Amino acid sequence: xxxxxxxFAALASLLFASRRAFVSADIVIENDLINPEEIFDFVVxxxxxxxWLSPNSTHYFCIMRGLWNPFNHPKKYPNxxxxxxxxxxxxxxxxxxxxxxxxxxxxxxxxxxxGFTDTFKIETxxxxxxxxxxxxxxxxxxxxxxxxxxxxxxxxxxxxPDFPFLSGLAGMSPTPDxxxxxYLLDVIDExxxxxxxxxxxxxxxxxxxxxxxxxxxxxxxDLDPPKAIQRITPKNAPNGIFLSPDGREVRPxxxxxxxxxxxxxxxxxxxxxxxPPENGCDMLKYPGCETECDPGFDPVCEECQPKPKPIxxxxxxxxxxxNRVFYRNCCQSNHExxxxxxxxxxxxxxDEGKEGGSTKKDKPARKFFRPFYKGAxxxxxxPEFVATVCLMAMGLMVAF
Numbered sequence: 489x490x491x492x493x494x495x496f497a498a499l500a501s502l503l504f505a506s507r508r509a510f511v512s513a514d515i516v517i518e519n520d521l522i523n524p525e526e527i528f529d530f531v532v533x534x535x536x537x538x539x540w541l542s543p544n545s546t547h548y549f550c551i552m553r554g555l556w557n558p559f560n561h562p563k564k565y566p567n568x569x570x571x572x573x574x575x576x577x578x579x580x581x582x583x584x585x586x587x588x589x590x591x592x593x594x595x596x597x598x599x600x601x602x603g604f605t606d607t608f609k610i611e612t613x614x615x616x617x618x619x620x621x622x623x624x625x626x627x628x629x630x631x632x633x634x635x636x637x638x639x640x641x642x643x644x645x646x647x648x649p650d651f652p653f654l655s656g657l658a659g660m661s662p663t664p665d666x667x668x669x670x671y672l673l674d675v676i677d678e679x680x681x682x683x684x685x686x687x688x689x690x691x692x693x694x695x696x697x698x699x700x701x702x703x704x705x706x707x708x709x710d711l712d713p714p715k716a717i718q719r720i721t722p723k724n725a726p727n728g729i730f731l732s733p734d735g736r737e738v739r740p741x742x743x744x745x746x747x748x749x750x751x752x753x754x755x756x757x758x759x760x761x762x763x764p765p766e767n768g769c770d771m772l773k774y775p776g777c778e779t780e781c782d783p784g785f786d787p788v789c790e791e792c793q794p795k796p797k798p799i800x801x802x803x804x805x806x807x808x809x810x811n812r813v814f815y816r817n818c819c820q821s822n823h824e825x826x827x828x829x830x831x832x833x834x835x836x837x838x839d840e841g842k843e844g845g846s847t848k849k850d851k852p853a854r855k856f857f858r859p860f861y862k863g864a865x866x867x868x869x870x871p872e873f874v875a876t877v878c879l880m881a882m883g884l885m886v887a888f
Contacts, residue, residue, distance in 0.1 A: 528670040529690040536685030545751040547644035554638035556741035566704045569630040572603030572659035577622035578651045589716045600667040600696035603659040620651030641764040652676045664701025668742045690740035693720040702726035777821040792823035
């Protein structure tokens with residue numbers, strides 16, 4: 489009797505774990521509405537060892553960067569371009585307020601046409617159990633001279649095994665009804681059954697189909713009935729708007745960068761240190777930019793070229809000493825070094841001194857290193873799975 493009980497418990501545990509895994513995997517397989525290459529482009533997708541059924545509260549902290557600028561989309565670019573407050577939410581696969589080739593909801597229409605998010609947030613409350621968490625960032629006017637300044641911090645978005653889909657959207661103004669965003673991004677690796685550690689995606693401009701305007705400054709021309717949402721491509725770009733300088737493609741208008749953050753067991757909510765940092769720098773793109781170093785105490789500390797500061801009428805001019813800036817790695821902190829120059833690309837710190845890296849004799853153009861692009865070692869077998877297999881083996885040993 490004891491042997492049978494052990495065997496039954498082991499088999500039941502394994503079957504239960506398998507059933508849970510296949511149910512989750514079917515979300516991706518059966519949901520034919522998800523075709524990622526039609527909705528967004530993956531730039532970075534990095535594994536973690538955080539198991540999908542972990543009891544620890546799991547969040548993603550994201551930054552939305554505006555890529556909509558006169559360098560990427562030069563034709564008729566407006567003088568006062570703005571990205572509205574970005575909205576992000578976690579949900580089940582059943583919540584789909586906007587889909588390609590489908591009519592949008594009123595809340596999405598308001599974001600696309602006006603940038604206001606109130607109606608959309610009312611809709612998410614009415615969605616009930618299909619929504620787990622929703623957060624809103626702060627919109628920004630596009631800095632046309634320095635694209636590095638165009639980004640918005642998002643509060644943490646809580647995800648769970650029952651709410652594993654992440655979505656986001658933001659309006660663009662002035663436009664008739666154009667916006668950008670993504671939907672139903674599964675944050676769980678289908679094969680490893682772990683949460684993604686880092687996700688960076690590019691999103692494109694969309695036409696909400698609620699206004700017939702075809703220029704940035706078109707007068708209001710509501711469509712009744714509205715048309716289906718469609719992604720703006722070179723074939724349907726209104727008056728060539730959003731086309732690249734060579735006219736061959738429509739480049740992304742936003743980048744969504746999300747990092748996994750796991751709370752201690754028992755904590756419902758937690759935040760990374762300095763989120764967002766006091767100086768407002770993009771700490772996901774430039775890790776370390778939020779904290780300067782002290783050359784008198786820190787063994788690794790280099791002087792960087794200071795950023796130009798706005799001129800304030802009536803303010804006393806800063807001394808040269810007050811304007812000095814020190815970081816452990818200037819390039820990694822979005823500053824040019826006093827000697828040499830940062831160039832796009834990445835090298836490992838241990839490669840410095842080799843060809844293409846910096847040397848002690850001279851300071852050539854050097855690449856800056858973003859450590860989060862390195863693939864993290866993923867745990868292919870969760871502790872729970874290993875325990876189940878061991879339990880089954882023990883049961884079989886006792887039975888035989």
